[in-house]
Amino acid sequence: MTTLNDKETPHDYRIKFAKEDLDLFKKYKIKKILEICSGDGRNLLGLSMLGYKVIGIEKPGFVDEKLTKSANITIIQHLIYGQEFPFKDQEFDCIYSYQYLNHNYKEKIEDVFKEIYRVLKKGGLFSIKITDIEQLNLKHIPDDIYEECDPEFPKIKYKKLANQTFAKLEGNEKGIPHYGFFKAELIKSLEEIGFKLINIRKIRWNLAANFEK
Numbered sequence: 001m002t003t004l005n006d007k008e009t010p011h012d013y014r015i016k017f018a019k020e021d022l023d024l025f026k027k028y029k030i031k032k033i034l035e036i037c038s039g040d041g042r043n044l045l046g047l048s049m050l051g052y053k054v055i056g057i058e059k060p061g062f063v064d065e066k067l068t069k070s071a072n073i074t075i076i077q078h079l080i081y082g083q084e085f086p087f088k089d090q091e092f093d094c095i096y097s098y099q100y101l102n103h104n105y106k107e108k109i110e111d112v113f114k115e116i117y118r119v120l121k122k123g124g125l126f127s128i129k130i131t132d133i134e135q136l137n138l139k140h141i142p143d144d145i146y147e148e149c150d151p152e153f154p155k156i157k158y159k160k161l162a163n164q165t166f167a168k169l170e171g172n173e174k175g176i177p178h179y180g181f182f183k184a185e186l187i188k189s190l191e192e193i194g195f196k197l198i199n200i201r202k203i204r205w206n207l208a209a210n211f212e213k
Helices: 019-027 042-049 065-071 106-119 183-193
Strands: 032-036 053-058 075-077 092-098 120-131 138-141 145-148 157-162 165-168 177-179 196-203 206-212
Touching: 019 120, 019 196, 019 206, 032 042, 032 106, 042 053, 042 092, 092 106, 106 120, 106 183, 157 177, 183 196, 183 206
Parallel strands: 032 053, 032 092, 053 075, 092 120
Antiparallel strands: 120 206, 138 145, 145 157, 157 165, 165 177, 196 206
8 A cells, every 4th residue: 555645646546545644544543434436446445454444335337346345345336416325323433535526516516525424423534535626727628618638638628517517528427527626615515514624735636635523
């Protein structure tokens, strides 16, 4: 297991964790972690190897069952948006979400924030990385189309759906809304639910933040 620092910009750093986050897990004496939008389970595998009790939740069709079985990792297939999570109140010490909760409209994302608050223990930790609208790096081109400008990625085209909300016009995320938060907006959204900000920083096109319930 390796950690990510702010100077690193590899194409795929999903299985790397910022040292600040891991240090915070120790400070808060985290034992049981829920990952929202677990994908193929790589983050869960890494956290499990570090000694944490882990469980994931992912929408049907996105779970790598071969990996989860071989690594003895549990990922519950469940719609992330529009449904109550299949967990009891205050079940987890920590809830972790990396870069996937931005795949919807703002109001849907904030509904998920409320569910996260419900299943997180009092004094627990919510660790999130989510798209920063100021770093999304899209440029407007003709016909109300936008194009990704990141030099490490192909020039993917987007259509604007709503304020701060874009959808790719190609690839495996075609048509899926992508919402970007302003830093102050993300803090306000979570504090209004009841979270308390611990820290927040910018990493690449993401806001990386930790909140306490």
